[in-house]
Amino acid sequence: MSLINRSSRGVYAIVPTPFHPDGRPDLDSLRRLVDFYSAVGVDGLTVLGQMGEAAKLTQDESVEIVWAVLDRTDLPVVVGVSSPGFGTMRTLTDQVMTRGAAGVMIAPPSTLRTDDQIVGYYAQAAQALGPEVPIVVQDYPLTFSVVMSVPVLRRIACEVPSVVMLKHEDWPGLEKISALRAAEENGEMPRLSILCGNGGLFLDFEMARGADGAMTGYCFPELLVDVVRLAGEERHDLFDAHLPLIRYEQQPGVGLAVRKHVLHRRGLLASDAQRRPGRTLTRTERDEVDLLLERLGRRDTRTRL
Template sequence: MSSILQPAALSNARGVYVIAPTPFHEDGRIDEASIDRMTDFYRAAGVTGITALGQMGEAPKLDQQEALSVAARIIARAGVPVIVGVSAPGFAAMRALARDVMEMGAAGVMIAPPSTLRTDDQIVAYYRQAAEAIGTDVPFVVQDYPLTFSVVMTPGVIHRIVMENPSCVMLKHEDWPGLDKISALRAFERDGSMRHISILCGNGGLFLDFEMERGADGAMTGYCFPDMLVDVVRLSAAGERDAAHDLFDAHLPLIRYEQQQGVGLSVRKYVLMRRGIIASDAQRKPGAGLSAAARAEVDYLLARLARVDARADLADRLAAAS
């Protein structure tokens, strides 16, 4: 099985694993040129990894061949470890996609829990069965996002999953409030009751400033300025607390706006288009774009942000596109 790095390396992953959206043409076709440009941008921005076919990658809207094609294109071009989302209703489809992307050179896969899980034992059993289904040689990431999946994982449940499955190497932490969960997991490591795993945080970076201080290793999310996330993680890791918070605070109004349920991907794609990274902000149906009023609000937020971060100064791009 081909991979860009040894499986154990993911348990020590740090930095930013950016969630890659899937660029589409206006007619719904996959935009391969934009995939290439986006992948090149992420690498130039300093990300340490890329996550493809995640929830914000519109993976459920792709057929199997399209999903493989998107993953293969990113893996071949990235030059950094790529994690691929393989969540599926059944284990047969999950195994097929996981084995295929690992053969392509993926570093690991990400698995979200089905919304039918309710008890701690059900959650732990699901991940045990998932690990067996995809193969215990495949490193996997647990996606903990109760606000979307309606599955609540306590620190004790995550502890059990990690200790029962040696191939579990990372937690994508998206619980909120969830800062104390990070502290609890790191306490398990300090007392020797749980082996170390990487903790990368999502939620559009909404709590990244304090998540880093609680012991997170970085971010796994797709905010429209991933280069800012890279800077915040770097500054925090270097102990430059005020500088990290100052930069984060400048972006917080746009982060908050992008975090709106239902329109977050529309905001993200719109700004990536404004930045020249993808050609269109189109989503594959079903999916709604931004209203004219919402676009004007995002443009206003960008103009305010540009006062302190030149990366948000997109006035010339907007004029050129008009």
């Protein structure tokens, strides 16, 4: 399996972790999901992210889930390995990279406050994991409370060679993409692959600003694939049709429940259960999602359930 690099592009779908109603990981649904993502044309997968409920898994469960995905696909697989300590991070990284993962994703701990601390953290993480392990920096200040400015990201790109990709989830963040690409053009930093998150909420304009693709979820990944590969009016028209459902799914605290509900309705998950603590949709919320699905189906027939 190939490793990610500074030129990687396309759609890396964030894979939600399926659970049985009693909280056990559902590996059959996971394998079905992996087959589905491959069939709709994604370029890679990301597991053990926030939407994968990684923090609720034991170390053994995390490894079991990664093994199941790697054994099921030849797509490049990025594994979230964020951890309070580098020892745990290194152990999981060694396990998944030996098995064939394409790289690892690391979110910054919320204790980082200064630019030097942020750069130093990723330099230390790269040293702990080894120079041969490609790293994705997750830039998601709305969740992690760590603000990575353009100068900080420039420094990381220059000082930490194994950082090859930015998972861009700043919001608003369009100007950040433009600034990073301008810095590359001016020779101020080496190129970084930029894949965008936030459920695809701004993906149409992010692509126009110079992003390489998406690393995110959304219950219809077919749309993400289309938005990355299309251009101009065709891209915007298709994106606009999905935007109400994308917006609804992106609500903090309820987004994963929406995504799992739709994937369950699509026949991909046996259950829409989250591992506790978690939540399910209320009856009213389900009715609202179903209304959005019905309306979307009039404009994109692939979404008719």
